[in-house]
Amino acid sequence: MGRFRVGGHALPSWPTCRLAGYLAALMMVQAMAMQTYGALAPFIRTDLGVSASTMGLVAAAPYVGTAAAAFVSGGWVDRHHARTTVLLTGLGIAASLLIAAGFSTVTTVILGLALAGVSRSAIPPLSDRLGYEGAPLADRGFVFGVKQTGTPIGSALAAMTLPPLASAGLGWQGALATTAAVVAGATVALRHGPDSAAPARRTVHDGAAGVARGGPDDDQWAGDTGTEDVRAAVATKLPLVRQLATLIAISAALGVFMSSAMTFLTLYLVDDRGLAPVEAARWFALFGLGGGVGRIACGWLSDRAFRGHRGLALATSAAGGGMIAIMLGVAADPLIATTGALTMLIFGFFAQGWVGVIRLWGTELAGSGRSGRAGGLLLGSMMLGSLTGPPVFGWLVDTAGGYSTSWTVMGTLALAASAAVLVAQHRQRRRPPSDHDTSR
Template identity: 30%
Template sequence: MTRRWLVLAAGVAAQATTSSFLYGVAFLIPELRASTGVSLAQAGLLVSAPLLGLLAALIAWGAAADRYGERVVMAAGLVGTGALLLGSLFVPGLVLLGVGLLLAGAAAASVNAASGRAVLGWFGARERGLAMGLRQTAQPIGVGIAAATLPPLADRFGFVPALALPAGLCLLTAVVVLVVVVDPPRPPRPAVTESPYRALTGRTLVRLHAASALLVGPQFVAATFAVAFLVSERGWSPVAAGRLVAVVQVAGAVGRIVAGVWSDRVGNRLGPMRVIAVVAMVTMVGWALGDAFDSWLSVVALVAVLIVSVTDNGLGFTATAELAGPFWAGRALGVQNTAQNAVAMAAAPLFGALITAFGYPLALAAGALFPLAGALLTPVQGERRLAAGVDAVEVEVRP
């Protein structure tokens, strides 16, 4: 059925567009400092404002998607993001700019909650892994768009015109969503729907959220410090280090798709997720040992971390929606995303402090504990029991 692939494409476009804003503000720090004279710390606060808004609003938008449907929530959020972002560019003072960016980030959270729900709803169990893997490529696509367009726009026209680009793209994508997206069919809604967190699925969901959050640790440690590590520890130029990281992003996006197909083939999500967690732990240890012995293997291991650490994202999201069921999937995905973003925001300052105090080898070895704990927490047996029919719930599927 062509419609479901169009919905998938629209979901990817919406997620990529909001990602170009959420993660693209960081690319404008040099121009922001040059034009306004803000300190690096103040610029960092402005960069974090959209992510704080995202973190605060994910569960609420998920609840809205459960109640009102994916199409209207995605479109409203995209319009809100574009309008609030444009408005924030013309307010006086950095404080109001930060508030505008925070509110725009909160509006962008609608896409995180609803686009994954729409994609999962249109694809059957044997294709959901592939579909969610494709959808999860949206973030690196959005970051790539921002990296390619925002710095040169800022250099030529300034901070405001540069950030107006993602704002305009959000408004344009809202129109695409309204035209293309159709909410997936759902079974009749009962008068009372029990929370999956109170049913037998609750323990499995909580463990899944915790494991997925822990597995974000290596991803953001590598993404945050890869360039700095290659420059300071291996003597690379910043340009060469940046190019390597950009190329590896493509491999990471492909890895998400491969992991999704793998989960479809084996008939479960969390078995592959645990394997990926173990491999992520091994690559983190390899990175630490390579640096401790001043070996070129540290670069190979770093590349492996950058690729492996992102491949589990779609598996956790797919399993969350399948376990939560059609009337709670949006909220459960909001909880999942909130936990992951909380760890992501904490990872950079935490490991920055560890690297400063103890050096890369010990800090990276400590980072390997995150995927180890994630592997131990991944509820593989819980998913298998529920799949066998014990209190199992199913997300809506295409007709």
């Protein structure tokens, strides 16, 4: 049966949409567990009577755990069946949340959330591997974009459900235990994933063409394709880490940028633009909505408009986010007052749209058998950037006495990352294909 077409483009098939939905569900479940702190922070602080600095350690714990484990969890993903990884990570997250809830001390809360981060670190690389190996070449960007929307959806679910549970008499411990039960149940339900669940054997063409299981299918794009970029990587015979070094650095830089925006945007709207907290929260919700749309749109555009050239979609997203960040630092009050809501929507679109595309580009560079490892490296670098960005942004706010310098610095960083992407892609396209690449 032929695929439906709109405007000359074939829509993703039902199996492709099913794969994307499954991966989004995996990401949603782990995001719910990672965002328990943000939703329950007021209850934990009141009950345990700890300082703001201690709460900062609690907030950082799951991300430190993820960053510490991500650089090795990708290798596990490449070597083991997906069902094994899903069960071990999901049940590990649930057990870690029970540790955090069971002893009611700040030490065990930090320990439990850190262990949850360690367990969670295998899920994003696993989703990268399954999306890379299971999706058709011409629909990979769409699949990666959809799966990355699971993260903001899971965060929103945690924010909407956990505080009411804690307020209803369960307390933060009961809310954490409920989350653990939900994660465990969802893990059992999701253990049967797509057919491409067994580790793939790497072929000589995989890293070059960025196509799972035996080389590229150029017929999926008529004419020039973005696989030219990744074919050139094997021609240089560079080690995997060196091939991905530029993307790892870009991932860290954009992690600094995105985490700073997500942490301080609401405070900026209240402190610098004079919005009421409730109104600022609404604008922040638009930022999140734009981010969800941007992740899907940038992935789809990398498939269709940019014909597989992932770097062009990545550079566009980073540049758009950087320019809007700089604008926030210099915009006059009337501009924010009249177009602020729309600005937040567009800002979220560009500032978060790159997340799926950069992960896809990395897995295509690595190829089958190494896609999980590449996903782990990119996840770890982004987590390190996410841990670095907010403290630096806050220090700049305190030092400069306002937000203008902070937004300008972060916007410039995003623009520099965009330029680095374009340079890297240009260099790859100029390299001749390998004599051993007979897959054309």
